[in-house]
Amino acid sequence: MIYQCGACGKTTFEKCCSSEKRGDDGWGGSEAVAALIPLDPSFYPEFQYQSKGLLRDLLGKKREQASLNDILNSVLRKYSELKQPYFTNFIHANKSMDGAGESESPPGARVDGVYSDRELFREVLIRKGFTELEGIPVLLDKLLKTTYFNSVYSGFSRELSRHIKPRLSDTLASWIEEAGTTFRSDLALFFYFVWENDCGYEGVEFNKDAESSVGVPLLSKQALDGFMKLCEKIYFDLLVNRMSAQLENFNPNKFVTMYLVDAMDGFQFEAFLVEIFQTIGYDVKETKKTGDQGADLFVSRFGKNIVIQAKNYSGVVGNSAVQQAISAKTFYGCDEAMVVTNSYYSKSAKELALSAGVRLVDRAELQSYLDDYNQKMIEGFYEEDSMEFELD
Structure with a gap:
């Protein structure tokens, strides 16, 4: 009923993603269709009977489809029982959905002794009775995508309501x-x-x-x-x-420019970031000014808690800021960590942030936040003027 493209991540009602590269016939090849994963286990292709020819379909289709339905019902029951806490907690503990296909390797110990988190998670599920994962190893990735979709959709629904x-x-x-x-x-x-x-x-x-x-x-x-x-x-x-x-x-005196941000001290910069993130729709909480364990702000949206390290620098921001953000994320148990600066980051800071999953907001991206903030201020002034006009 609703599908997700493995290539672009887009959700669609069609079995072929329109953003996928089209084939020579203009309609896209089989890879485009195969890349889309149903976000409801009931629709997974593994549980649908595949035609084996007219004669075999007549003789064995009902019996094989009944067997597939039994497996499906078993999978849905176990998934419902294990979704909390196993699937959901694994999604929260492993934010990236990269690595699809790893679970297709044979389960169990190997000679090389190197195992991904997904392989270990699959073994946990098998030992909990999810034996279908032995015969259909790709099922794990699909169930994780379904769990991840449900988590994202839950936040989307709250906002849309x-x-x-x-x-x-x-x-x-x-x-x-x-x-x-x-x-x-x-x-x-x-x-x-x-x-x-x-x-x-x-x-x-x-x-x-x-x-x-x-x-x-x-x-x-x-x-x-x-x-x-x-x-x-x-x-x-x-x-x-x-x-x-x-x-x-337009009133230049009420606009905040990047040059004004540059003139702020550390505390003023943190206070201004509170206004920025509140304006663009986040719930914001400041930390105490000392002993904050590397956290300057906490923001939340769509059910995710994010810790922010603020750096108002005139020079390049290095590894230290990223390390502080990593420590704060662990100490406070946040879902994500972010560093925001009016400057730029060193190459090593970018590499560390990439490996640790820390989001870096540099001067260019902060400018886009400023643009949104100033636009909201304009709209606020416009609404105030409109109200005054109506009262008059």
Whole structure:
């Protein structure tokens, strides 16, 4: 019913991702189809009968499909029982979804004695009774993707629920205003939410067979393309309105430039980052100024807790800042760590951050945050002026 592309990560209702490279026939080869993984175990190809010819289909299809259904029911039962805490905790402990395919190696000990986290996790599950992983090793990667999708979708749903309006166009406008260009990759998720919560919008007709039939899209590609055009129009109008507000309400004295940030001291920089992250939609908590174990700020969004190390430097930021962020993430048990600076990072700092999964925000990216912040300030001034006009 909903699929995820292994190449680009996009969710879609179609069995072939439109962003995949098309084949010579213009429709994409078998690799494009194979790259998409159903995010519901009931739809995994391993549990669907594969034709073996007319005669064999007549003689053995029902019996083999019944056997596959038994295996599927067993997998779904065990997955439901083990999803908490095993699958979910493994997702939280291993943030990267890289390494798909590792679980296809034979289970058990090997002569080389080198094992990935996924192989060890698979062995844990096998010993817990998940014996299907011995016969279908690729099943682990698919179940992890399903678990990861459910985790991400849960956060997406909480955010989207705040934008639901009586009319579809109003809901899309509210959502796009906050989500920005991510609507282009998340539109299928949007309509998945609309379907799941039975919002009943006029003009949105879901395929009733999609829930029970493999390969049947929830919304046709033609319908989804039509809604994408509507989203693009909404986004274009939003940009035009923002430009109009900026031109009408521009006040250089109320803008924060990077040069003003450069003039801040460390405490002022931290305080300003609180405003920045609050403005772009994060919940923010400052730490005490001493004994903070490398943490300057804590921010959270979509259920993830992130620790931030702030560095207002005139020179290049080195390994020390990244090491402090790593220590703070471990000490406070956060999901992610980030370093934010008005400067740039050394090559070794970038390498350390990459290996440790620490996100680095440098001067260029901080400037984009500043742009968003200033735009929000403009919109705030515009709303205040509008209110004053209405009161008059």
